[in-house]
Amino acid sequence: MERVRLNRAMHVGFFLLLVASASRLLVRHGLNAESAVNVGLAAVLGLLYAVGVAFWRPLGHRGRLAWLVAVLLLWLVLVEMAPSFSWCAIPLFFVCLRLLSPPLTIVAATVLTVSVIVAQINLADRFDPSQVLAPIAVAAMTVVIFWELRRSGVLEERERLSREIHDTLAQGLTSQRILLQAADRAWESDPSLARSYLRQAMTSTGENLEEARRFVRDLGPADLAERSLPDVLKSICDDFRQEGAEYPLDARTQAVLLRVAQGALANAREHAQASRVVVTLSYLEGEVTLDVFDDGVGFDQAAPGPGRGYGLRGMRDRLAEVGGTLVVESVPGEGTAVAARIPL
Known part of the structure; x- marks a missing residue:
């Protein structure tokens, strides 16, 4: 832009x-x-x-x-x-x-x-010398500024793609791997269950492919193409309760909050060993908030374990682009709370 x-x-x-x-x-x-x-x-x-x-x-x-x-x-x-x-x-x-x-x-x-x-x-x-020196100086400054802008643009696009790969392809491939492992374990004892896992893996592959195409074209998440953010969150949570009316959010804010929710849920699934995860979307006066809490093993924020660093940094970067903030609270053995805030 x-x-x-x-x-x-x-x-x-x-x-x-x-x-x-x-x-x-x-x-x-x-x-x-x-x-x-x-x-x-x-x-x-x-x-x-x-x-x-x-x-x-x-x-x-x-x-x-x-x-x-x-x-x-x-x-x-x-x-x-x-x-x-x-x-x-x-x-x-x-x-x-x-x-x-x-x-x-x-x-x-x-x-x-x-x-x-x-x-x-x-x-x-x-x-006078300025007639020669001034044009040379302007030309030199123009070249440096433009090439610096170009370099910044390349780094910015690389960062965007890395976030999208982490939040879509990497998480999707992890889900597919889990489903295929489950299918392999059930292959002899329960073939119908194994086929069910395979079908889920195939569906996940198709969704992942569509997401890859969309982020290459710099589009929003496919889930938000025809549904609102609460509807998408409803589909990725086992239990859903709604209180009050839905507030209309712009497409970019919805996309950022969805990616934050997906990242937090992926962390809870892959690292937290949680038995329960609570996702709360709240429309407050002047801001929208998304809170994700899990009752898993937690982690030491001073020394996060493998896989903990990039996902949280990607969430913060996404939120910063829309003026939002991220607060993470976690203690070993006491679960993790992720709170995102975006001003309206």
């Missing part, structure tokens, strides 16, 4: 700088034959740029590269005729960083920076 906003800001910035450059040209030189030609060329550049933005997806990668080359060539001609339009270099630089490989980006950055330096020298009454 941050990258989408950045791209939109750069597109808007290009058009604003294009209009500002045309305004400066008209204010300084008035409307004459030469300025009219330059403004007309600027209008063509703006139209060409707008066409590329509007048809970004249909153009494909090769089409976008051809569009970028056309935009840059037209801009270079315009800057040669009217140096005021050199201001548009910064958003064009971002488009180059977005589309080109690192070697081509360096070439494009050099061309853009040199063009801006020449334009600044032509605009000024006399030469």
